[in-house]
Amino acid sequence: MTCMNDQQIERYSRNIILKEVGGKGQERLLRSKVLIVGAGGLGAPAALYLAAAGVGVLGLADGDKVDLSNLQRQVIHFTGDVGTPKVDSAGDKIGRLNPDIQVKTYQEMLTSRNIEDIIADYDFVIDGTDNFPAKFLINDACVLTGKPYSHAGILRFNGQTITVLPGKSACYRCLFIEPPPAGAVPTCSQAGVIGAMAGVIGTVQALEAVKYLLGLGDLLTDRLLVFEGLPMKFRDVRVKRNRACPVCGESPSITSLIDIEQGVCDLKRPQDGRI
Numbered sequence: 319m320t321c322m323n324d325q326q327i328e329r330y331s332r333n334i335i336l337k338e339v340g341g342k343g344q345e346r347l348l349r350s351k352v353l354i355v356g357a358g359g360l361g362a363p364a365a366l367y368l369a370a371a372g373v374g375v376l377g378l379a380d381g382d383k384v385d386l387s388n389l390q391r392q393v394i395h396f397t398g399d400v401g402t403p404k405v406d407s408a409g410d411k412i413g414r415l416n417p418d419i420q421v422k423t424y425q426e427m428l429t430s431r432n433i434e435d436i437i438a439d440y441d442f443v444i445d446g447t448d449n450f451p452a453k454f455l456i457n458d459a460c461v462l463t464g465k466p467y468s469h470a471g472i473l474r475f476n477g478q479t480i481t482v483l484p485g486k487s488a489c490y491r492c493l494f495i496e497p498p499p500a501g502a503v504p505t506c507s508q509a510g511v512i513g514a515m516a517g518v519i520g521t522v523q524a525l526e527a528v529k530y531l532l533g534l535g536d537l538l539t540d541r542l543l544v545f546e547g548l549p550m551k552f553r554d555v556r557v558k559r560n561r562a563c564p565v566c567g568e569s570p571s572i573t574s575l576i577d578i579e580q581g582v583c584d585l586k587r588p589q590d591g592r593i
Contacts, residue, residue, distance in 0.1 A: 321345055326418065330372050343532050344372060348418065350531045353377035353440040355428060355456055357404040359516030360470050360523060361446030362394035367524040369412040369419045373531070376412060377440055378405040379424040391513030428452065430575035433459045442527045443467035446520065450497040451578040457482065457490035458575055461565050466530055468523040468538075475512050475547035477519035480538050480557070481526045484566065487539035492560040492567075497578060515547055 322330070322345065333339045333347075350373050354361045357380040368376060384392075384399045384407050392404075399407040405423035412421050424436055433455060437443055443465055445456045453469065460467045461484045469490050470479035482489050522543065529535045542555040565572040 322348070326372075329416075329418075333371065338534050339532060347372045347528070347531060348374040350442075351375035351377070351440045352442045352444065352527050352531075353379065353437055354444045354446055355379045355452065356446030356448065357392075357394065357408040358382075358388065358446060358448065359391040359472065359511070359513070360520040361444065362392045362408070363517045363520035364444050364446060364524040364527070365408055365412060366394060366415065367521060368527060369416045371524075371528055372416070372418060373527070374418070375420045375422065375440075377422045377424065377436070378408050379426070379428055379436060380404045380408075381425060381427040391511065391516045393513075393517070428455060428459075430455065430577045433575065434463060437463065437465050440465070442530050444523050444527060445469045446523070453490060454497060454578055455575065458565050458572055460484060461489050461491075462573070462575070468526045470519045470523050472511055472515045472519055474509055475515060477515050477545045477547070478542055479519050479522050479526075480542045481530070483537070483539050488557045488559045489563065489566045491565050491572075492563045493542065493557055495564065512547060515545075518545060518547070 322341070327334065330344045334341055334344050352368055352373050354365050354376065357365065357378050365376060365378065382404050384395045384402050384404055386400050388395060389397065394408045394411050395404065403425050405425050409421040409423050412419055426432065428436060437459060443456065443460055445453060445467060447453055447456065456467065457469065460482065464484045466481070466483050468479060468481050470477065526538055529537060540557055542557055544553040544555055559566065561568050564570055
């Protein structure tokens, strides 16, 4: 017997009629919890689609405020939101899109001191951040606590994403052992990024979260999905777990979390031999 009311059945009807989802699957989504780290370019489309899909609890973690330059790609924020904390702006739009959704906001940057407590209550984590320290921290925290998550990065007309199931698939450090030297990778403010790239990759992250929550299809595990916007090409790069990985390898050297001092980034190429 369904626990959904008539309005919910109508709202999610296009999900429910899918034989892979049905009423039980929709109820599972309504009971699920996803944390989105970064309410910016990647987090914006991910949050909107997960809210629309009926994921019951969405966590939003971001310490920044909306800036005018964000609006070119961070579509969850509007002109009137400039100066507003991003988590509040995004939470407002989610609430107006779907009042079923419970939004939990964390107006703070994640660090080695708070990340484990924050991610503990969630079923899946989406990394929508734009800097290497956050990306490595999220990976390490998720691997050490067994939390599945989606990594992604964008720059210029390019993007990439991979899903990590700790203990079962390659993690971010299996591909990228450590952050690049400061200044080696340009920032979006230096090199630019076309706004629609965030929509393409962030939406893939949302779909990966829904698939994981419902146990459907093939996840982007052990596969780095690379998208080149100018030639309009997707490439599926096969990767494998690195036995020497410092966090998930056979003799891990990273057994506790640390904060890395580093600049803003988006993309990094895999280590030789990891493909």
